[in-house]
Amino acid sequence: EADIYQTPRYLVIGTGKKITLECSQTMGHDKMYWYQQDPGMELHLIHYSYGVNSTEKGDLSSESTVSRIRTEHFPLTLESARPSHTSQYLCASSGGLRVDEQYFGPGTRLTVT
Amino acid sequence: GNSVTQMEGPVTLSEEAFLTINCTYTATGYPSLFWYVQYPGEGLQLLLKATKADDKGSNKGFEATYRKETTSFHLEKGSVQVSDSAVYFCALSSFGNEKLTFGTGTRLTIIP
Numbered sequence: 001e002a003d004i005y006q007t008p009r010y011l012v013i014g015t016g017k018k019i020t021l022e023c024s025q026t027m028g029h030d031k032m033y034w035y036q037q038d039p040g041m042e043l044h045l046i047h048y049s050y051g052v053n054s055t056e057k058g059d060l061s062s063e064s065t066v067s068r069i070r071t072e073h074f075p076l077t078l079e080s081a082r083p084s085h086t087s088q089y090l091c092a093s094s095g096g097l098r099v100d101e102q103y104f105g106p107g108t109r110l111t112v113t
Numbered sequence: 114g115n116s117v118t119q120m121e122g123p124v125t126l127s128e129e130a131f132l133t134i135n136c137t138y139t140a141t142g143y144p145s146l147f148w149y150v151q152y153p154g155e156g157l158q159l160l161l162k163a164t165k166a167d168d169k170g171s172n173k174g175f176e177a178t179y180r181k182e183t184t185s186f187h188l189e190k191g192s193v194q195v196s197d198s199a200v201y202f203c204a205l206s207s208f209g210n211e212k213l214t215f216g217t218g219t220r221l222t223i224i225p
Contacts, residue, residue: 006156031211041151041200041218048212058212090156100145100164100206102213104156 003027006091006105013081014113021076021089021108029095032074033102034058034066037088049074081112115140119203119216126193126223134188134219136177136203144205146170146179146186147213151200160188160201195223 004025013019025032034047035058045058049068063085064078074093078085088109092102120135138144145164149157161170166181175190186203203216 004156033212041220043202043215043218045212092157094211100211101147101159101162102157102211104149104158106154106156 004091004093004103004105006108008108009106010109012111012113015082017081019078019081019110021110023074023076023091023105024072025093025103026072027093027095027103028071029093030071031094032068033092034074034076035090035092036060036062037090037107043090047076083112086110086112115144115205115207115214117203117205117214117216120219121217122219122221124219124221126221128195128223128225129192132188132190132193132221134201134221136186136188136216138184138186138205140205140207142207144207147204148175148177148188149202149204151202153199157202193223195225197221198223
């Protein structure tokens with residue numbers, strides 16, 4: 001069973017606040033990903049990392065930033081939340097022998113009022 | 114570039130009906146193909162995969178066959194249950210690039 005965790009699961013916050021969405025995995029995977037999922041269900045890759053100190057922007061432009069200081073931890077930060085950031089954020093990781101399989105966390109549903 | 118075209122939903126079926134969700138792809142080289150499932154309030158889970166032409170992936174009564182000649186990976190199940198209600202995503206990854214390209218998702222609802 002995959003061990004990838006996201007906190008908080010739900011967050012309601014006011015405009016202008018700084019927020020950090022946490023993502024941790026205990027599988028020792030090198031690669032980690034952040035996806036934004038819109039209400040229509042479509043998934044958009046917004047950030048990824050292929051290892052410690054490696055971060056890249058994904059296919060969808062995002063005002064969020066990420067860091068990868070430890071293998072197991074890949075937090076996403078929004079410096080100033082806006083209503084347009086309201087969405088579901090999914091974290092995933094891959095690695096080991098099944099490098100092409102991604103394991104997903106349960107997601108954080110963010111609402112910015 | 115890579116792309117995945119997935120059958121639009123929502124799809125509503127009665128329990129024990131036969132399910133097909135169509136998926137076709139465009140990719141360079143020989144991609145790996147996946148079906149992921151997302152149950153309400155959860156993240157995505159890998160349902161099945163196939164890594165080369167004519168491979169059949171199967172899990173939980175679902176199956177899909179990698180058809181290179183038609184660039185398709187249709188998901189099928191012979192008899193669906195209420196517990197199969199979820200959103201299903203077709204996806205691919207290319208050799209050497211582990212980023213997944215997803216379809217838009219198909220919401221499946223099974224009624225008793």
